[in-house]
Amino acid sequence: MLIIWWLWPLLAICASDSFQDRAKEIMKTTPVIDGHNDLPWQLLKLFNNKLNDSKANLNTLTATHTNIPKLRDGFVGGITQAFSEGKIASLIGVEGGHLIDSSLGVLRALYHLGMRYLTLTHNCNTPWSDNWMVDKGDDKAESHGLSDFGKRVLKEMNRLGVMIDLSHVAVATMRDALQLSKAPVIFSHSSAYSLCHHRRNVPDDILQLVKNTSSLVMVNFYSMFVSCSKDANLSQVADHLDYIKKVAGAEAVGLGGDYDGVTELPKGLEDVSKYPDLIAELLRRNWTDTEVRGVLSDNLLRVFSEVERVSNIMQVPEEEPIPLDKLGGSCRTYYGYSRASSIHLQIGALLASLAPLLLSLHPL
Numbered sequence: 507m508l509i510i511w512w513l514w515p516l517l518a519i520c521a522s523d524s525f526q527d528r529a530k531e532i533m534k535t536t537p538v539i540d541g542h543n544d545l546p547w548q549l550l551k552l553f554n555n556k557l558n559d560s561k562a563n564l565n566t567l568t569a570t571h572t573n574i575p576k577l578r579d580g581f582v583g584g585i586t587q588a589f590s591e592g593k594i595a596s597l598i599g600v601e602g603g604h605l606i607d608s609s610l611g612v613l614r615a616l617y618h619l620g621m622r623y624l625t626l627t628h629n630c631n632t633p634w635s636d637n638w639m640v641d642k643g644d645d646k647a648e649s650h651g652l653s654d655f656g657k658r659v660l661k662e663m664n665r666l667g668v669m670i671d672l673s674h675v676a677v678a679t680m681r682d683a684l685q686l687s688k689a690p691v692i693f694s695h696s697s698a699y700s701l702c703h704h705r706r707n708v709p710d711d712i713l714q715l716v717k718n719t720s721s722l723v724m725v726n727f728y729s730m731f732v733s734c735s736k737d738a739n740l741s742q743v744a745d746h747l748d749y750i751k752k753v754a755g756a757e758a759v760g761l762g763g764d765y766d767g768v769t770e771l772p773k774g775l776e777d778v779s780k781y782p783d784l785i786a787e788l789l790r791r792n793w794t795d796t797e798v799r800g801v802l803s804d805n806l807l808r809v810f811s812e813v814e815r816v817s818n819i820m821q822v823p824e825e826e827p828i829p830l831d832k833l834g835g836s837c838r839t840y841y842g843y844s845r846a847s848s849i850h851l852q853i854g855a856l857l858a859s860l861a862p863l864l865l866s867l868h869p870l
């Protein structure tokens with residue numbers, strides 16, 4: 507009896523170690539490329555972006571989920587050339603369509619500054635696309651997905667070679683984008699709605715479209731999206747990966763941890779050094795080496811090269827601006843809009859008609 511009691515724990519430890527070893531062996535040649543890390547936001551919060559501060563040192567930062575030693579322990583890498591040089595590359599994603607201010611010119615400029623994905627919305631509607639708060643009932647539907655201008659933004663992203671990110675958008679926007687995009691799209695940090703009914707997650711019918719378009723869902727580790735509570739664990743994150751694999755195929759699964767963007771993280775996935783434990787868990791669940799390499803980076807690299815292939819065959823830029831009455835904002839030049847002169851006239855006429863009233867209210 508005593509021997510048996512001893513043997514079981516020992517066997518369990520050996521087995522888990524061998525999955526760990528296999529995970530690390532795989533990750534030596536295929537690093538993690540995570541779809542969403544908010545370290546730049548932490549640098550803004552902690553240092554107001556004053557990176558000359560001696561404490562703003564990526565090797566010694568301790569208050570963050572992400573620093574260089576943790577990235578090294580987690581086998582985090584990034585695109586092919588930097589990885590072969592032993593460096594950690596980071597691509598730039600822009601989280602929210604409001605950041606282009608309804609300007610195709612700004613979209614093009616951001617591309618040239620290095621943006622390689624744009625999340626169509628953040629937690630608010632843009633003048634041309636609806637966000638997830640509409641599904642939650644907290645915002646009003648405005649574009650009911652993508653407006654005509656939103657569709658032009660999407661086409662221009664296809665032409666430039668910017669990945670379309672559907673995390674944060676309304677289901678109607680997901681549907682429009684998945685239908686219209688000539689290239690696969692990504693969810694840079696969203697999990698499975700079926701396992702946790704949070705509107706930031708991806709519902710099953712959309713997962714079908716993801717499968718059909720060879721698109722990618724990079725699973726978010728935020729406890730509220732994993733278990734719909736503050737408490738979650740690594741095994742529940744693996745459940746989301748398993749689930750998306752079951753519905754949309756292993757080629758549709760990636761990692762979008764949302765490190766340094768969230769407060770509660772699952773037990774066992776506390777910072778970016780922990781990815782090998784999650785990969786070991788997938789191996790324990792009989793994921794093949796190829797499937798695991800897909801999750802780590804191959805699936806994203808496939809989407810990325812398809813996005814670039816489509817970009818190379820699309821020649822004609824979008825030039826029609828957003829309609830003037832959708833532009834929003836109060837400080838504007840209106841050049842380029844043929845109707846703009848009549849708007850100035852209307853405002854002038856309105857002021858003129860108000861003037862007598864104002865005078866009568868101020869009997870000086």
Ligand SMILES: *[C@@H]1O[C@H](CO)[C@@H](O)[C@H](O)[C@H]1NC(C)=O
Pocket residue numbers: 558
């Ligand atoms: C950066 O900090 C150092 C040391 O405080 C200072 O000498 C230097 O002028 C600063 N550089 C800039 C660009 O602010």
Ligand SMILES: *[C@@H]1O[C@H](CO)[C@@H](O)[C@H](O)[C@H]1NC(C)=O
Pocket residue numbers: 714715718
């Ligand atoms: C999946 O794609 C095929 C071929 O592109 C198409 O015929 C089919 O309607 C699509 N299914 C869905 C659910 O969109």
Ligand SMILES: *[C@@H]1O[C@H](CO)[C@@H](O)[C@H](O)[C@H]1NC(C)=O
Pocket residue numbers: 738739741742
């Ligand atoms: C993870 O959490 C779930 C739900 O609370 C629980 O059933 C499971 O045993 C936990 N797994 C581990 C390995 O802690």
Ligand SMILES: *[C@@H]1O[C@H](CO)[C@@H](O)[C@H](O)[C@H]1NC(C)=O
Pocket residue numbers: 790791792
């Ligand atoms: C993995 O495969 C082994 C061997 O075929 C099997 O015994 C085990 O039940 C499988 N585990 C899971 C989680 O599917």
Ligand SMILES: [Zn+2]
Pocket residue numbers: 601673674695767
């Ligand atoms: Zn986000």
